Amino acid sequence: MKKKWLWSLIVGLLLVTMLVQCGSPAQPTATPAPPTQEPSAKPTTPPTQPPASTQAPEPTAAARANVFVYAHPTTFPDLDPAKSYSNDSAVLSNCYETLTFYNPPGSKELLKPVLATSWESNADATEWTFHLRKGVKFQDGEPFNAAAVKYSIEKTKEIGVGAAYIWDPVEDIEVVDDYTVKFHLSYPAPLDLIASSGYAAWIYSPKAYEEHGSDWFNEGHCVGTGPYTIESYDRGSRLVMTRFDDYWGGWKEGQFDKVVFEISEDPVVLQQMIESGTADFTYSLPPDNLDALDAREDIVVYRNPSFQNLLGLLNTQKPPLDNKLVRQALSYSFPYKQFIDVVMKGRAVQSHGPVPAGMWGHSDELFQYYYDLDKAKQLLAEAGYPNGGFDLLYTYATGDMDEQQLGEVWKAELAKLGINLKVQGMSWEAQWELAKSGPEKAQDIFVMYWWPDYISPYSFLYSMFHSEDEILFNLAYYRNPKYDELIDKANELSGSDRKKAEELFIEAQKILIDDAVALFFYDVQNIHVARADIKGYVDNPAYPHVVFAYQLTRAR
Amino acid sequence: MALSPNDVDVRAQRRSARYQEYRLMLGAFRRDILALISLVIILAFVIGAIFAPWLTPYPDQGRGEPNILEKFQPPSWKHPLGTDYLGRDVLARILFGGRSSLSIGFLVVFLAGLIGIPLGAIAGFYGGWIDEVLMRITDVFLSFPPLLLAVAIAAALGPSFVNTMIAIAVTWWPWYARLVRAQTLSLREQYFIQAAHSIGVGDLTIILRHILPNVLGPVLVQGTMDIGSAILTGAAISFIGLGVQPPTADWGKMISTGRIYFIERPWFAGSAGAAIFLVALAFNLLGDAVRDVTDPRTRRGA
Secondary structure (H helix, E strand, O other): HHHHHHHHHHHHHHHHHHHHHHHOOOOOOOOOOOOOOOOOOOOOOOOOOOOOOOOOOOOOHHHHHHEEEEEEEOOOOOOOOOOOOOHHHHHHOOOOOOOOOOEEOOOOOOOOEEOEEEEEOOOOOEEEEEEOOOOOOOOOOEEEOOHHHHHHHHHHHHOOOOHHHHHOOOEEEEEEEEEEEEEEEEEOHHHHHHHHOOOOOEEOOHHHHHHHHHHHHHHHHHHHHHOEEEEEEOOOOOOEEEOOOOOOOOOOEEEEEEEEEEOOOOOHHHHHHHOOOOOEEEEEHHHHHHHHHHHHOOEEEEEEEEEEEEEEEEEEEEEOOOOHHHHHHOOOOOOOHHHHHHHHOOOOEEEOOOOOOOOOOOOOOOOOOOOOOOHHHHHHHOOOOOOEEEEEEEEEEOOOHHHHHHHHHHHHHHHHHHHHEEEEOOOOOHHHHHHHHOOOOOOOEEEEOOOOOOOHHHHHHHHHHOOOOOOOOOOOOOOOOHHHHHHHHHHHHHHHHHHHHHHHOOOOOOOOHHOOOOEEEEEEEEEEEEOOOOOOOOOOOOOOOOHHHOEEEEEE | OOOOOHHHHHHHHHHHHHHOOOOOOHHHHOOOOHHHHHHHHHHHHHHHHOOOOHHOHHHHHHHOOOOHHHOOOOOOOOOOOEOOOOOOHHHHHHHHHHHHHHHHHHHHHHHHHHHHHHHHHHHHHHHHHHHHHHHHHHHHHHOOHHHHHHHHHHHHHHOOHHHHHHHHHHHHHHHHHHHHHHHHHHOOOHHHHHHHHHHOOOHHHEEEEHHHHHHHHHHHHHHHHHHHHHHHHHHHHHHHOOOOOOOOOOHHHHHHHHHHHHOOOOOOOHHHHHHHHHHHHHHHHHHHHHHHHHOHHHHOOO
């Protein structure tokens, strides 16, 4: 009996420590150990997976100086440059390049030439000519030229998934000569901006794409013109990129030879890696732990505005939220300021409508709902629900503490109005499926982050609010022909008359705000954490969470 | 049928023998210090859960009302176990969390027994093809790793308290069916059952009157120990986001959300972990004690 007792004690202790410490320190103290021999914390690697033969050798201490390690909080769902529309861009942006590049805010010019050296359009922005850079090679040795540009963009368009819609205005691509390419558009559009998109605008080797197809890319291959190429890929665990010696930009002393992505969806592991120095860069750490990191000298916390915001899309076709007054009442029921100041400790600013601050098409003049329960009560009474008396389902992505806390705080406020908010955590895919399943079955409130593909208000206003026959991201089930017409018109003008376009976009946002289609919670601050010896990092909200490793060096 | 004086006499004798037995059990139990401590721990948590609204100054926070101005306070007199990420008193959350965790423990075992005991008794009593069919069904359930099956069922049914309970109970009952069947098999061959048969007592009566009372001992032991495991399983399911949904307090959920803050603010996940640990351990020790006490050999030897 005594043995049994001891045994249960041990098992109990083990279970508790396991639950509590899942992926906790292997190295207990926080002393900034210089790169240790082995990345210690890798509990997320599924133990059942046999080690792939392609797995890279562990970087040794000596070689570590030339290796940039990005502890990445998500997996890479699709590494096909024609299709990718997700977190893969962290990898792909180091391998592929675009014709133009959107400069970080505060730069003199909006765009920077990359694969195109210059470009011009006709007066009404329906014909665009790009002059291409000479002497550029793809990583498979193929030459970069006008035919490759034509092929990449046409192929991306033809496959037509992800952000491919950005090329919709393009009717025809004409190869004028080897280094000149001309786009004929069916309606005016800002093709210079479109070409800088962080998704679907990459130029890839036509030969490689024809020969191998999508699956090959997802096995861990890439063939672009950029500075790094994929060396090995252990799906869901690690991706190693190595430098492309013939990169047109050339190589200087001190630049990184290798870029390693260590994937872990566990924020505790990410924090361990950056603290121990096994990783050089990461994001998505628990925000409440950032203060402690701020205090450390060997770690820098970068805080920058982003083009990302959090919205709560309201199911506008399901009672009671089909009633505009009820939606407005909800908009008045959330304590924006208190939540941002106290819970988020200022990691965000309340949004003015759906277009984030710092982007063109944003206006500080737009009406902001504020916290006013009396007003909410009055609106509910007008709508015929003087004492509330209904349930609403709120889903959030499990693991997103901000979304979870938002739900918990909001629940308490809505309870005061007699509304029962059911807060339910689901995996992102599951809640998206539910949201798309039709207005009757879908949840009442779907919280979602949105960020643009190319930098235009249209990305926000079209994807989330334009009428859709088959629902993709219009998860509010919003249908308003007048609104559709306004933003379509504005989009056409945005190539030729950006000022007029901006006016129309702002006009359209007024409709959304008055209709209270969504709660515009806040614009997110980008927070990235890097080792202090990493030099040259500049956050660019147009390419969220992308690190252009080519620009970095390690101080010695 | 009228009772003859003789009958009464026999019954009284039997009763007094049973009392004697109970007194011996109680005596043995009282000598087992660990068992007593376990009982006290369990009672403390049960009482804490039942009377939670009166035991804490912050019942609203226990139910989930945020108090964001006092976010992440370390333990103090005002908040003996500190506050969580929305400023709620962790002690209040632990007390309220006991409601879901403990009821999962008790109800899962109850449900599992409710399904498993009758099936096991029937299988053991009748044998033959009935036994075959029922035991193959339990084999199917037992061939899945229990946590995996529970997680799969909980995921299929959707995240909620009741579903978590059902999911765990579904993976649990085969153990009871097997236990009861094994006991029944040996009982069925014993003289007193044979005798009952021979004087024409019905099957149902034999099962209810003669078999079940005799298998309850081992089932009780198993059940007591299982409550702890069921709480752990419930915590594990909550931990991965399938169980109780926020803002309802739950120990497993508290660990899963508190885990990412564990390094700097250990009081939050640590308290919930300690609660699970204590309760699971206490139920295990109590189960041991119940076994020793109900078995005459170990009882007298103790």
